Amino acid sequence: MGLVEAIGELFRDGVQASPARFACELILIATLAALLIDRLLFRGSGVGARRLAAVGTAIALGVGAWQLAGWLVDHESSPTRSVPLFSGLLVFDGLTAFIRVYLLLFTLLMISLTSLSGIPDRDDAPDFYLLLLGSMLGLMVLAAANHWMIVFLGVEMASVPSYVLVGFLKGRRISSEAALKYMVYGAGASGVMLYGISLLLGLLGTGSLSEMGPSLLGALGGDGSLATPITRTLILALALVFCGIGYKLSAVPFQFWCPDAFQGASAEVALALSIASKAGATAALIRIGLAMIDVLRIAPSAQEVGTTLGVGLAVLAAITTTFGNLSAFPQTNMKRLLAYSTIAQAGYLLMGVAALFVIGLAPTASAAEAARQATGSAEAIEAVLFYLCVYCFMNLGAFSVVVAVRNQLFSEELPQWAGVARTAPGLAICLALCLFSLTGLPPLGGFVAKLKVLGSLYNAGQYHPVLWGVMVVGALNTVISLVYYLRVLQTIFFHPAPADAVSVRQPLGLGLGRFVALVTVPVVLLGLIVDPLAGLLHDIARSLIR
Amino acid sequence: MIELPLHLVVFAAVGVVFLALPLLIGRFLRPRQPTPDKSLAYECGELPIGSSDVRFDSRYYVVALLFLVFDVELALLFPWATVYGNCIQLADTTLSESARGAISARMGGGSGVLVSPDQAISLAVVAFVEFVLFFGLLGLGFAYLWQRGDLDWVHTLRSQQPGHLHPPRSK
Numbered sequence: 001m002g003l004v005e006a007i008g009e010l011f012r013d014g015v016q017a018s019p020a021r022f023a024c025e026l027i028l029i030a031t032l033a034a035l036l037i038d039r040l041l042f043r044g045s046g047v048g049a050r051r052l053a054a055v056g057t058a059i060a061l062g063v064g065a066w067q068l069a070g071w072l073v074d075h076e077s078s079p080t081r082s083v084p085l086f087s088g089l090l091v092f093d094g095l096t097a098f099i100r101v102y103l104l105l106f107t108l109l110m111i112s113l114t115s116l117s118g119i120p121d122r123d124d125a126p127d128f129y130l131l132l133l134g135s136m137l138g139l140m141v142l143a144a145a146n147h148w149m150i151v152f153l154g155v156e157m158a159s160v161p162s163y164v165l166v167g168f169l170k171g172r173r174i175s176s177e178a179a180l181k182y183m184v185y186g187a188g189a190s191g192v193m194l195y196g197i198s199l200l201l202g203l204l205g206t207g208s209l210s211e212m213g214p215s216l217l218g219a220l221g222g223d224g225s226l227a228t229p230i231t232r233t234l235i236l237a238l239a240l241v242f243c244g245i246g247y248k249l250s251a252v253p254f255q256f257w258c259p260d261a262f263q264g265a266s267a268e269v270a271l272a273l274s275i276a277s278k279a280g281a282t283a284a285l286i287r288i289g290l291a292m293i294d295v296l297r298i299a300p301s302a303q304e305v306g307t308t309l310g311v312g313l314a315v316l317a318a319i320t321t322t323f324g325n326l327s328a329f330p331q332t333n334m335k336r337l338l339a340y341s342t343i344a345q346a347g348y349l350l351m352g353v354a355a356l357f358v359i360g361l362a363p364t365a366s367a368a369e370a371a372r373q374a375t376g377s378a379e380a381i382e383a384v385l386f387y388l389c390v391y392c393f394m395n396l397g398a399f400s401v402v403v404a405v406r407n408q409l410f411s412e413e414l415p416q417w418a419g420v421a422r423t424a425p426g427l428a429i430c431l432a433l434c435l436f437s438l439t440g441l442p443p444l445g446g447f448v449a450k451l452k453v454l455g456s457l458y459n460a461g462q463y464h465p466v467l468w469g470v471m472v473v474g475a476l477n478t479v480i481s482l483v484y485y486l487r488v489l490q491t492i493f494f495h496p497a498p499a500d501a502v503s504v505r506q507p508l509g510l511g512l513g514r515f516v517a518l519v520t521v522p523v524v525l526l527g528l529i530v531d532p533l534a535g536l537l538h539d540i541a542r543s544l545i546r
Numbered sequence: 547m548i549e550l551p552l553h554l555v556v557f558a559a560v561g562v563v564f565l566a567l568p569l570l571i572g573r574f575l576r577p578r579q580p581t582p583d584k585s586l587a588y589e590c591g592e593l594p595i596g597s598s599d600v601r602f603d604s605r606y607y608v609v610a611l612l613f614l615v616f617d618v619e620l621a622l623l624f625p626w627a628t629v630y631g632n633c634i635q636l637a638d639t640t641l642s643e644s645a646r647g648a649i650s651a652r653m654g655g656g657s658g659v660l661v662s663p664d665q666a667i668s669l670a671v672v673a674f675v676e677f678v679l680f681f682g683l684l685g686l687g688f689a690y691l692w693q694r695g696d697l698d699w700v701h702t703l704r705s706q707q708p709g710h711l712h713p714p715r716s717k
Binding site: 029 | 550650653654655656659660661662665666668669672683686687689690693
């Protein structure tokens with residue numbers, strides 16, 4: 001492309017085409033600026049940070065939902081896979097639109113939870129919502145990234161505000177310690193990730209995810225076996241990149257920060273860390289997987305690289321789930337217990353992504369085989385996205401119960417929670433539903449989600465038998481996890497309350513109770529009425545696989 | 547694949563040797579005449595006051611952080627300024643064809659490529675709006691910090707004043 005065409009392209013793309021598709025992020029940026037101005041000019045006597053943040057997020061959510069609907073309509077009439085934004089730095093497709101709506105809906109729920117729970121207080125509200133929205137903005141950019149530097153930028157934009165959020169409860173030693181640990185760990189992980197990205201850039205000469213294929217083909221020539229230095233460097237680089245993303249996902253071996261950060265942070269912040277950053281990281285992993293599938297379509301000699309990566313991810317996922325579940329056993333602090341539980345859940349998400357890698361990157365013998373592979377890959381993506389949706393609501397439920405009980409009991413230690421079910425039966429039942437769903441018991445949403453992930457693992461097993469092993473580990477893990485979730489419920493329902501305990505009273509019709517009920521309903525509904533959401537996710541997943 | 551580990555070993559060995567060698571040579575060559583003045587902690591020629599083993603004031607950290615923000619911003623502005631400057635020059639309709647060709651070539655156009663004034667103006671406007679947005683957001687953040695009193699050298703005192711953004715907590 002000549003200079004003149006490039007300028008024309010830059011103008012058309014940068015001014016006319018891209019900002020409309022980037023509207024959600026732009027609205028969030030405007031909201032951030034409004035939050036700053038509100039505090040700056042009105043010194044707290046203005047509209048109020050919480051209302052401002054809620055309105056901004058709601059507008060962005062409306063635009064995001066409208067774009068998702070528009071994408072669906074367009075997709076039915078003329079299937080296009082993706083639209084590059086800002087000269088190919090970002091990409092707009094079904095996944096981008098979906099993750100945006102997901103994150104914005106979650107942010108809106110977070111804002112309503114925090115307004116009910118009283119953390120942050122009025123003075124700190126602008127800072128809190130600035131950091132929260134800033135972090136969401138980073139995750140939305142991460143989910144839409146089509147360039148390695150944007151992947152890095154997204155991870156950093158999401159991480160830096162969350163370090164501060166973890167240490168938000170000022171003057172609490174444990175909170176500062178958690179923030180410091182999280183930050184040091186995060187700095188290390190992003191450094192390693194940046195190293196991986198620099199290797200990739202050096203190897204391929206391009207940072208664009210969609211241009212990886214041609215340049216890899218040029219670098220490889222015909223020989224794509226694992227013995228060549230180029231394939232080894234490629235695997236090393238992708239493994240290093242995974243350090244950064246695995247840290248956001250809190251996958252083993254990058255999970256050390258998770259329990260400490262969750263215990264030190266307030267339950268609200270832990271909630272944001274557990275859901276939003278996992279959604280962003282998972283979307284980024286799916287994107288990398290899709291890019292790799294494209295690479296192998298162009299450079300099929302690198303087949304072995306793909307299978308190695310997929311199997312490696314699957315084994316990591318199995319270890320992550322097992323580690324999370326086993327470590328949750330002896331925990332007595334609810335936030336710490338839920339932290340280990342989220343590590344285990346991250347393992348299941350990772351299993352779905354691993355299935356995508358193995359199915360999508362397997363050698364293609366015939367046209368019929370290719371079609372079967374495309375279906376299998378789409379099912380894996382659908383499973384992961386469905387899991388994310390259910391995971392959002394069940395974790396919201398579990399954490400908001402923690403918030404509700406903490407606000408009255410001032411304790412997150414499990415022994416103190418004994419007998420809560422007697423005085424607050426509604427809360428206890430909602431918690432039970434969420435925990436059963438986290439375990440994966442029918443007829444709740446978690447069961448369907450786990451079934452979908454294990455199903456795609458079964459499909460992937462036909463391409464590499466290790467995945468069958470991972471599937472068995474995943475299934476066994478539901479049994480392990482049932483034990484500690486049941487222990488929580490046993491304490492709440494059957495243990496007598498301590499003699500000096502404050503009794504927790506929280507009817508479901510009021511305040512936090514209403515919120516808990518609101519987020520528990522989808523957990524149940526998603527288990528009973530699967531098809532609408534699964535259909536939407538299926539369309540999105542199919543459109544991503546060409 | 548023997549080459550790669552070998553390279554790494556050679557690389558590491560050269561690194562260690564080139565660090566150790568000057569230190570070793572210096573140890574043997576330098577005269578040893580220790581005096582009390584020489585063993586003082588170096589504080590830019592001033593006589594040191596007290597022990598150097600103290601807790602460092604974190605106020606410097608804020609200053610350093612701000613410096614970093616604006617430093618990085620400047621680094622970002624350089625490429626922007628080059629493109630913007632070229633565009634403004636190209637937007638001049640009275641520019642001779644040879645000068646236009648030279649500036650276009652400076653922007654990476656290759657020989658014979660001429661950027662028209664209309665195109666140059668369109669790019670310049672985009673660049674200008676981007677700059678205003680970028681700098682505006684950065685400035686807004688800066689103003690926020692300033693108003694909060696995070697830049698005040700003695701900020702514990704000022705934040706106690708009534709009506710300030712940081713009212714004393716009643717806890």
